[in-house]
Amino acid sequence: MRSGPPAWSKAIRLAFRLLAPPLLVPVLLCADDTGRCGVCHGDVRVLFEAGIHHKEQISCVSCHGGDEGSDDLRAAHGGEPSAPARRKIPELCASCHSDIGKMKVYNLPTDQYALYQSSQHGIMLARGNTDVAVCTDCHGVHDIYPRSDPRSSVYRSNIPKTCARCHSDPALIKKYHWASDPYREFAGSVHGRALLEQGDLGVPDCSRCHGVHGAAPPGVGDVAKVCGQCHGAAREYFELSPHRSAMAAAGEPECASCHSNHSTQPAGDVLLGTSCKGCHGAGDPAMKVAREIHDELTDTRRQVDRASGLIADAEAVPLNVDDYRARLEEARSYLTESLPAVHSFSLAQVRAITVRSRSICEEIIREVQEKLDGLRWRKYGLVIFWFYLILTLVILTRFKRGLGAAVEKEETGQK
Amino acid sequence: MRLSPAGRVLDWFEARLNLTELFSFLTSFGLFIVELDTRKPIREALPEALKRPIPSYARWPRVLGILTLLIFLFQVSSGLLLAFYYRPATPGAYESVRTIVRDVSLGWFIHQMHFWGSSALILILLARILRHYFDGLYRAPRELLWVLSFLLFIAATHADFSGRILTWESTTYWSTTRALELFSLLPFVGTAFAFLVGGSNIGDAALTRFYFIHIVFLPLALLALFYLHFLVVRRVGLSPAPGEAAQQGILAYKRYLLNLLIVLVLVFGLLVTLSVLFPLPFDKKADVLTTPAGALPPWYLLPAFGFVTLTPHFIPNPIKGTIVLLTLVAVTLLPFLDRPAAQSPTGRLGRLVAGLFFLLLLIGLGLYGYSHA
Amino acid sequence: MAEERLPVPVPRRGFLDLLSKIFLSLWGFGFIGVIYAYLRPQHRQVLLDETFRAGSLSALRVGDAFITQHQSGPVLIVRTGDRDVIAFSALCTHMRCILHWAGDTRTILCPCHGGVFDWNGNVLSGPPPRPLQRYSVEIRNEDIFVRMA
Numbered sequence: 001m002r003s004g005p006p007a008w009s010k011a012i013r014l015a016f017r018l019l020a021p022p023l024l025v026p027v028l029l030c031a032d033d034t035g036r037c038g039v040c041h042g043d044v045r046v047l048f049e050a051g052i053h054h055k056e057q058i059s060c061v062s063c064h065g066g067d068e069g070s071d072d073l074r075a076a077h078g079g080e081p082s083a084p085a086r087r088k089i090p091e092l093c094a095s096c097h098s099d100i101g102k103m104k105v106y107n108l109p110t111d112q113y114a115l116y117q118s119s120q121h122g123i124m125l126a127r128g129n130t131d132v133a134v135c136t137d138c139h140g141v142h143d144i145y146p147r148s149d150p151r152s153s154v155y156r157s158n159i160p161k162t163c164a165r166c167h168s169d170p171a172l173i174k175k176y177h178w179a180s181d182p183y184r185e186f187a188g189s190v191h192g193r194a195l196l197e198q199g200d201l202g203v204p205d206c207s208r209c210h211g212v213h214g215a216a217p218p219g220v221g222d223v224a225k226v227c228g229q230c231h232g233a234a235r236e237y238f239e240l241s242p243h244r245s246a247m248a249a250a251g252e253p254e255c256a257s258c259h260s261n262h263s264t265q266p267a268g269d270v271l272l273g274t275s276c277k278g279c280h281g282a283g284d285p286a287m288k289v290a291r292e293i294h295d296e297l298t299d300t301r302r303q304v305d306r307a308s309g310l311i312a313d314a315e316a317v318p319l320n321v322d323d324y325r326a327r328l329e330e331a332r333s334y335l336t337e338s339l340p341a342v343h344s345f346s347l348a349q350v351r352a353i354t355v356r357s358r359s360i361c362e363e364i365i366r367e368v369q370e371k372l373d374g375l376r377w378r379k380y381g382l383v384i385f386w387f388y389l390i391l392t393l394v395i396l397t398r399f400k401r402g403l404g405a406a407v408e409k410e411e412t413g414q415k
Numbered sequence: 416m417r418l419s420p421a422g423r424v425l426d427w428f429e430a431r432l433n434l435t436e437l438f439s440f441l442t443s444f445g446l447f448i449v450e451l452d453t454r455k456p457i458r459e460a461l462p463e464a465l466k467r468p469i470p471s472y473a474r475w476p477r478v479l480g481i482l483t484l485l486i487f488l489f490q491v492s493s494g495l496l497l498a499f500y501y502r503p504a505t506p507g508a509y510e511s512v513r514t515i516v517r518d519v520s521l522g523w524f525i526h527q528m529h530f531w532g533s534s535a536l537i538l539i540l541l542a543r544i545l546r547h548y549f550d551g552l553y554r555a556p557r558e559l560l561w562v563l564s565f566l567l568f569i570a571a572t573h574a575d576f577s578g579r580i581l582t583w584e585s586t587t588y589w590s591t592t593r594a595l596e597l598f599s600l601l602p603f604v605g606t607a608f609a610f611l612v613g614g615s616n617i618g619d620a621a622l623t624r625f626y627f628i629h630i631v632f633l634p635l636a637l638l639a640l641f642y643l644h645f646l647v648v649r650r651v652g653l654s655p656a657p658g659e660a661a662q663q664g665i666l667a668y669k670r671y672l673l674n675l676l677i678v679l680v681l682v683f684g685l686l687v688t689l690s691v692l693f694p695l696p697f698d699k700k701a702d703v704l705t706t707p708a709g710a711l712p713p714w715y716l717l718p719a720f721g722f723v724t725l726t727p728h729f730i731p732n733p734i735k736g737t738i739v740l741l742t743l744v745a746v747t748l749l750p751f752l753d754r755p756a757a758q759s760p761t762g763r764l765g766r767l768v769a770g771l772f773f774l775l776l777l778i779g780l781g782l783y784g785y786s787h788a
Numbered sequence: 789m790a791e792e793r794l795p796v797p798v799p800r801r802g803f804l805d806l807l808s809k810i811f812l813s814l815w816g817f818g819f820i821g822v823i824y825a826y827l828r829p830q831h832r833q834v835l836l837d838e839t840f841r842a843g844s845l846s847a848l849r850v851g852d853a854f855i856t857q858h859q860s861g862p863v864l865i866v867r868t869g870d871r872d873v874i875a876f877s878a879l880c881t882h883m884r885c886i887l888h889w890a891g892d893t894r895t896i897l898c899p900c901h902g903g904v905f906d907w908n909g910n911v912l913s914g915p916p917p918r919p920l921q922r923y924s925v926e927i928r929n930e931d932i933f934v935r936m937a
Contacts, residue, residue, distance in 0.1 A: 202917050230915060232902030318517045318697045322859035329861050329879065333886040336900045382691045389684045392815070393677060395808040400673045496826055520825045 013073075036071050037061075048142040052149075056106075063092060087125065089134040090116055115214035131172065138162050157195050159205040160186055182206075185262035204230065223261075224254040231255075233340035241344045252279075292347050300335050300354040303361035307331065310368045319371050324364050331360040425458060435460045449668050450649065465669040478675040479543050480648065483567070484641050485679055486536045490574075491634060493529040501581070503626035505619040509583040509700045516697050527690035533575040535686060537715060540568040548749075548770050551763065556651050558750035563644040565747050570637050572715050577629040579713060580617065588701035589710035592617060597712060597720055600736035618703070711785065718777040721784025842875065842925075842932045853889040853896075853907070860936055862886050863923065864896065866907045871927060875934045876909050876920040887920075896920070 037060040038045030048054050053062075061068050066078035084092050094113035096102050103110050116122040121132040138154055145152035153162045164183035166172055173181065186192040186206070194200040209226045210217060228235030238244060238254065247254050258275040259265065280286045307328055314321045334357035341350045428434055434457040439450075449464045500519060502511040515522040544564055547553050553561035580591040595617070599605045611628065612621045712720050719739050726735055745752065842856050842865050853866040855878050862878035864887060876896075878887045885900040895912060896905040903914030910919045926933045 200917065202915055230901070232914075233900060316696060318513065320517050326857055326859060326861050329884065330886060332884065333879075333900070336883045336885050340900065378691050382688060385687055386684065388814070389680060392680055392812065395811060396673055396677050396680070398808070400670060400677070403670050403673065496823065499827060520828070521822055522826060524822070525826055 036076065037064075037066075037068055039071075044142050051140070051142060051144045052146050053144055058096075062096075086130045086134055087128075089136055090122070090125065093135045112213040115212070119211070119214045120216050131166075131175075133166060137166070156201050156205050157199055159207055160192065160196065163206045180262070182262045185260075189260075189262060189264040190266045191264055223256050227255040231340070233337075234343045237341050237343040237349070241346070243343075243345060250279075286345075289345060289347060293342055293345070293350050296347065296350055296354055297335075297338065297342070300338070300357050300361075303358050303365070304328070304331055304335055307361040307364040307368070310365055310372070314368050314372055317372075317375065319368075321368060321371070324368055327360055327364055331357045331364070334360070422458070426456075429456050429458075465672075467668050478671070478678050479539055479546075480644070481675055482678055482682065483536060483539050483543070484645075485675075486532055486539065486682070487571075487637060487641065490529065490532050490536060493525050493532065494630065494634075496525050497529060498630065503581070503623050505583070505622055508581065508622060512582045512584075513697070523694070524690060527694050528686055529578075530695050531686045531689045533571075533578060535682060537568065537571050537575060539682075540564065540571055544568060545770075545774075549767065551766065553750045554753065555750070557647075560644065560647050560651065561750050562747055563640055563647065567637065567640045567644065569743070570633060570640060572713075574629065574633040574637065575715070576713060577625045577633060580622065580625050581629060582697075583622070583701050584698040585701045585707055586698045586710070588617070588703075589706055590712055592706075593710050593720075594712035594716050597716060597723060600723060600732045601740050602733055602737055604740060605736065714781070717781040717784040719780075719784075721780035721782070721787070724787050725780065725783050839926075839933050839935045842934045845871075845873070845927060845930045845932055848873075848932075851894060852891060855886070855889065858934075858936060863934055863936075864889065864920075865925075865932060865934070868907060873925045873927060873932050874908065875923040875925045875932075877923070879921075880916055881911075881918040881920060882914070882916040 041060075048060070059068055060066075061078075063084060066076050068076070070076040090113060097108065098110045098113045100110050116135075117126070121134075124132045125134065140153050145155075147154050149155060150158075152158065160183055167178070168181045168183040172178075187196055191203045194203040195205060207215070208229075224235055224238060228238075243254070247257065253261070257278065276287060276290050280290075307324075311321050311324050311328060314324075334353055338350055338353035338357065341353055344350070425434070433453065435451055435453045435455060438457060438461075439453055449467055451460050451464050453460070455463070497515060500511055500515045500522070502508055512526070516526050517523070544561075547557075547561060547564065576591070576594065579587045595609075595612075598608050601608075612624050711717070722739065723732070723735050840858060842863065843854065845867070848854065848865070848867045850867050850869060853864060855862050855864050857863075864876045864878040866874045866876070866889075868874055879885070880887055880898040880900065880903055882898065882903055883900055885898050887905070888897045888899060890897050894907055896907065896909075897903070898905075898914065898916065901915050903916040904912040905916070905920055906912050908919075909922055911917075924935045926935065
């Protein structure tokens with residue numbers, strides 16, 4: 001962009017150079033630690049002074065070279081083109097960030113440059129490809145904030161957008177024949193919704209699976225390890241299942257084959273019915289197992305829902321069902337515990353857990369239903385009460401009639 | 416004459432106390448509207464009074480007055496039973512009510528009867544007022560009867576209102592809060608009420624005060640009003656419908672009492688049925704910080720609520736409140752505002768039309784308030 | 789009897805009248821029965837039982853824990869010192885699974901998604917978003933009382 005400044009631009013610079021010294025005297029007196037660079041580069045100065053490097057007394061010349069004390073244009077710029085070349089940027093940042101002596105006080109790791117060089121980004125940059133991400137693409141150029149600052153482009157919940165700047169760029173997708181738009185997929189996934197919509201920082205962003213500076217796609221055998229960092233129970237069951245060896249042999253990425261990679265969906269009962277079809281044919285006995293496990297889980301869930309509905313009914317009456325609330329919590333806990341067991345793909349393993357949940361639910365349903373049925377007695381009592389009441393009315397009217405006759409007789413007798 | 420043991424005990428007391436006088440005083444609170452001959456011993460005075468002829472028009476509408484007293488006494492006794500378990504404090508009020516309706520045997524029944532009894536009391540008082548109006552009975556010599564009846568109605572609604580908050584459920588809590596917003600619009604009365612309940616927002620202090628007002632202050636006020644009311648009834652006699660006054664007594668007083676018993680049994684049966692088939696649902700505990708949608712003030716406040724919401728916004732709220740208050744005062748003082756000319760047939764027609772119009776207006780405003788809460 | 793000579797002289801119906809009066813007196817018995825059933829001291833503790841006895845201090849070694857049931861859910865009791873006992877809700881803050889006490893590592897484990905808490909209820913690893921809910925504990929005469937507030 002700066003390659004060809006128009007002629008009028010040169011004229012202005014010349015005029016500025018002549019007029020500037022007298023005009024700038026007051027400004028220069030106020031110029032502080034950004035040196036005199038900010039006098040011309042005001043917009044950059046504003047960005048830079050908000051960032052962390054300014055606070056740590058890093059100045060413009062640390063990266064750009066030149067002389068910040070000079071108000072001579074040529075001397076100030078040091079005769080160098082002002083922006084460092086893209087290829088040089090990682091090296092430039094590393095000159096401080098890989099220096100143990102400098103980083104020690106900030107407690108920052110110094111191996112990032114080495115990690116970067118091992119990453120796909122770093123390898124391709126070394127080959128001369130400048131499309132890849134360098135430090136500034138993710139961390140920002142002048143306005144660099146620490147990772148823990150929500151304004152930072154590398155704050156946990158901002159990372160997907162930062163990666164998406166390149167990885168969801170249609171031009172780059174086309175150029176490198178990438179299969180999909182990972183950001184859109186991730187945003188619709190269970191992880192994406194939790195991170196981007198609910199701000200839950202416990203769920204993984206891109207870097208949790210792909211690595212940070214050593215960014216690379218996890219290999220086929222590593223998927224279970226990456227996912228298993230959080231989904232430990234699921235991984236344990238999976239390791240024992242027949243899928244473990246079969247998928248390794250077939251070269252399938254373990255978790256992602258069923259759950260997909262970026263558009264991870266919550267492991268619902270639906271997934272169990274649909275995702276098997278990719279490998280198993282309709283007549284395959286494995287499909288029968290899947291269906292049985294699916295039925296087992298939906299049955300258990302239905303039982304838990306029924307028990308919880310009955311308890312809510314009883315509480316609305318209200319009946320005392322506090323003890324059953326605690327038991328229901330137990331049944332629900334077993335149901336949740338049984339979900340990772342699905343990865344063993346053995347009905348017996350799943351049933352070993354769900355059977356506890358179901359037996360608790362059956363007990364709750366039976367006993368709460370009994371309590372609710374007990375309410376019938378209120379209505380029976382009402383019927384008996386009305387029978388008694390009508391008889392009372394009959395007796396009272398009989399008294400009244402007898403009385404009326406008697407009084408009238410008395411009245412006529414007196415006359 | 417041989418006497419039964421009970422008769423002898425009665426005689427023993429009779430020799431020391433004037434039982435007839437005592438009975439006469441106690442029954443001044445209603446029930447026994449016939450004068451007793453206090454010179455006679457009670458065993459002679461009572462049967463004589465029971466046989467005394469009273470006007471033949473003393474049929475069932477005339478028992479409503481005593482019925483209200485009996486329902487009031489029923490409310491007092493069921494309320495006493497509830498007080499055995501109730502705790503008037505914010506951590507505890509809801510839990511103690513839940514204990515009553517959930518864990519104590521038949522507690523739900525007592526609670527529901529107390530609730531429906533209160534509505535029945537207000538409705539019967541209202542029915543009496545309407546009858547007195549349409550039969551033109553508020554005029555001399557019954558002006559005081561009208562004023563007392565109306566004050567009884569107001570006191571009964573206050574008793575119901577102050578009782579609602581005590582359960583500290585979500586619905587009743589917010590219903591009361593909405594109603595208090597209305598109260599605060601009334602000039603003088605509103606500030607007096609806010610002063611009494613300890614501020615316009617309802618917390619622990621308000622609960623204790625509501626409790627005191629509900630179980631001591633209003634029952635005493637009601638009892639005093641009932642006493643005055645039945646004193647007046649003894650003086651002016653039962654109220655005849657137009658054209659009935661000429662007929663003279665051929666009925667014994669005992670028959671009147673039997674009529675009362677029959678209506679009482681029917682009303683009691685109705686209350687039991689409502690309590691069993693249409694119990695007031697027991698809601699969640701009130702959360703002071705979140706208002707649920709659609710909280711309605713109690714039904715008897717809906718016309719006033721409808722009026723305040725219906726009238727345009729540029730009318731300042733104190734003026735709306737003044738209009739409501741003036742209407743209440745005007746209704747109380749109706750016997751003194753009514754012209755004697757209303758006795759004529761055209762006057763009667765005018766009264767009928769005016770009454771129906773006012774009634775329909777109240778119902779319309781109430782419906783408006785119900786749909787625009 | 790004195791009342792017999794009062795009005796209502798209906799001849800030959802004396803027995804029916806007596807029967808009717810007995811029947812009407814059942815109302816009185818009904819009322820008394822209802823009031824008795826209502827006021828009768830209740831068998832179980834029906835009023836607030838926010839504070840409950842979770843166990844005795846002597847049965848729990850320092851650094852050990854156990855889970856006990858309360859009406860509102862399971863409660864985990866950890867003895868951290870001589871007279872120091874902490875109580876938590878034993879429901880995982882992630883998906884409400886019931887937690888286990890791992891005595892060898894002195895951590896609290898969630899069987900469902902591998903959440904790990906330390907014995908102060910803080911999240912060590914895994915998906916739980918919050919530390920465990922704590923209840924206040926009181927020790928009276930070597931007995932542990934937990935207040936469910």
